[in-house]
Amino acid sequence: MIEEAFTALASRQVIMPEIMRIDISEFNGEVDIKSAYIPGYESFCVKLSTGFFDNPKKGLPTSNGMMILIDSETGEIRKIFVDQGLLTDLRTAAAGAVAAKHVSKENSVSAGIIGTGSQARYQLEALTIVRSLKNVRVWGRSLEKAEKFKEEMEEKLGLPVTVTATAEEVVRKSDIVVTTTPASEPIVQAEWLHLGLHITAMGSDAEHKQELSEEVLATADVVTCDSLLQSRRLGELRACNDNNIIENTIELGEITGKGVVARRNEEQITVTDLSGTGAQDTAIARYANQIIGG
Amino acid sequence: MIEEAFTALASRQVIMPEIMRIDISEFNGEVDIKSAYIPGYESFCVKLSTGFFDNPKKGLPTSNGMMILIDSETGEIRKIFVDQGLLTDLRTAAAGAVAAKHVSKENSVSAGIIGTGSQARYQLEALTIVRSLKNVRVWGRSLEKAEKFKEEMEEKLGLPVTVTATAEEVVRKSDIVVTTTPASEPIVQAEWLHLGLHITAMGSDAEHKQELSEEVLATADVVTCDSLLQSRRLGELRACNDNNIIENTIELGEITGKGVVARRNEEQITVTDLSGTGAQDTAIARYANQIIGG
Numbered sequence: 406m407i408e409e410a411f412t413a414l415a416s417r418q419v420i421m422p423e424i425m426r427i428d429i430s431e432f433n434g435e436v437d438i439k440s441a442y443i444p445g446y447e448s449f450c451v452k453l454s455t456g457f458f459d460n461p462k463k464g465l466p467t468s469n470g471m472m473i474l475i476d477s478e479t480g481e482i483r484k485i486f487v488d489q490g491l492l493t494d495l496r497t498a499a500a501g502a503v504a505a506k507h508v509s510k511e512n513s514v515s516a517g518i519i520g521t522g523s524q525a526r527y528q529l530e531a532l533t534i535v536r537s538l539k540n541v542r543v544w545g546r547s548l549e550k551a552e553k554f555k556e557e558m559e560e561k562l563g564l565p566v567t568v569t570a571t572a573e574e575v576v577r578k579s580d581i582v583v584t585t586t587p588a589s590e591p592i593v594q595a596e597w598l599h600l601g602l603h604i605t606a607m608g609s610d611a612e613h614k615q616e617l618s619e620e621v622l623a624t625a626d627v628v629t630c631d632s633l634l635q636s637r638r639l640g641e642l643r644a645c646n647d648n649n650i651i652e653n654t655i656e657l658g659e660i661t662g663k664g665v666v667a668r669r670n671e672e673q674i675t676v677t678d679l680s681g682t683g684a685q686d687t688a689i690a691r692y693a694n695q696i697i698g699g
Numbered sequence: 700m701i702e703e704a705f706t707a708l709a710s711r712q713v714i715m716p717e718i719m720r721i722d723i724s725e726f727n728g729e730v731d732i733k734s735a736y737i738p739g740y741e742s743f744c745v746k747l748s749t750g751f752f753d754n755p756k757k758g759l760p761t762s763n764g765m766m767i768l769i770d771s772e773t774g775e776i777r778k779i780f781v782d783q784g785l786l787t788d789l790r791t792a793a794a795g796a797v798a799a800k801h802v803s804k805e806n807s808v809s810a811g812i813i814g815t816g817s818q819a820r821y822q823l824e825a826l827t828i829v830r831s832l833k834n835v836r837v838w839g840r841s842l843e844k845a846e847k848f849k850e851e852m853e854e855k856l857g858l859p860v861t862v863t864a865t866a867e868e869v870v871r872k873s874d875i876v877v878t879t880t881p882a883s884e885p886i887v888q889a890e891w892l893h894l895g896l897h898i899t900a901m902g903s904d905a906e907h908k909q910e911l912s913e914e915v916l917a918t919a920d921v922v923t924c925d926s927l928l929q930s931r932r933l934g935e936l937r938a939c940n941d942n943n944i945i946e947n948t949i950e951l952g953e954i955t956g957k958g959v960v961a962r963r964n965e966e967q968i969t970v971t972d973l974s975g976t977g978a979q980d981t982a983i984a985r986y987a988n989q990i991i992g993g
Contacts, residue, residue: 420721420722420723422719422720422721423719425716425717425719425732425734426716427714427716427734427736427743427745428714429714429736429771429774431738431771432771432772432773434771434772434773434774436734436745436769436774438719438732438734438745440719440721440730440732442721442723444725449721451721451730451732451747453745453767455769455774455775456774457772457773457774460773460774463773465773465775468774469773469774469775469776471767471776471779473747473765475730475749477723477725477726477728478726478728478751479726479728479751479754479757479759479763480723480728480730480749480750480751480754480762480763481749481759481763482763482765482781485765485779485781487776487779
């Protein structure tokens, strides 16, 4: 269903306006609004998501949000999901799975997760659907949170999880790395890359965020992303000044829909940048609506 | 409360992103999303409004919509009004009243309404709050709807309403004219203007709409608007190529907040263009929330 959204997106018929952002810098908060209409679908989604980064100090979750499912033919509001970001978490994880399925090497067995929040968990779970993982490494700024991640995920997935002392160790020892942080200074360095590695960077979705150093993109053999337009504005490609890299970047929809081949052998180094698209929101909201019989 | 919103808007501290629009041309529909954060307010609004212009053929209302009130400090969703556009109707009418109060001549007694839809009704009602009207003229493309307007408004307001054969007659014989149509070809012509006339054009809110001929703006002594940025993109100022007019256009907030004088005597011809701002939505949604004790 998320693959279908990427395919539609790459076919260029999708109407996906630029993200609307309201910055409430006074309270260290932001509201993002995304939408996409996919022709042929009987409904489409407008999503509102908030990030207020002082909330944890107040004992509140950072993110809130809702999805509004609108009838494509009449504009009537079909459903409102006040889901606190759950559907976004799911569709983001699903995009990570799509990236790993189509871009990482098939015999990947070790996963590395950078970050210890909810996306760290969802991304790892999604990876286990598309690759036969044998072990997991995790690194985060808080050792305590990393230990909690280990405990929870070992129980949930039955896989050994190692907490590492550095992000470098995660990258050097994993076949697939997923970065899930709101970092504004790059974490992953090009020297750490190794043959066969795949990295999915899903954290950066705003002008001030960046998880991969610019040299990572230059070193990778193949760069892919969910939306080139968005990735250049809000994602890892924002920091990239090499037109050659930008021109050769492949959108996931070209892989899922047009049979474009990203990885050509088990030695190539691949990167996928996910900034999160309104098309994915429309796909997951419609799916949720179908599941609950809407 | 709407005056306060205009004042805040003109003070330039308001964070009001560009309107997000999703055009579903396949079904002759559009979705607009507006928002504005006004510093100092404990909440702000994100509004979604739809216009699907084939709906009447299906026995459905053209417009749907909802307002989402968000906590300024935490991003939590405080209230969702699935109001079918009622709050928008009210805040738009209120803006018309603010314009008439500050820009039309005080001794205006005759009102002219062009258009016969729900805004035609709301705008007239709002006018009666700020001016002592004695009579009303109305014109619309459908004589039947104009007659219905006359019947309803005479009963509601106790004012004589005359249905005219032309828009010209409305303009020539009224002190205050409000245009409330989705016209894409200008209706009001400059030759019809007369001393002391005030026109509020509230219909145009998209790139293809226009109610006043370009010469109307050139002929008017004073041009005012709710938001200069929006009016130039979506309102009557879009068709204006005269930099002199644009530079001299006064935002309502400059009048309500900074004491700028728009009309200088009873003979001047004045025009106010309303395109509808997210700041007004935030004001009305907060007000509605207070009324219902939220």
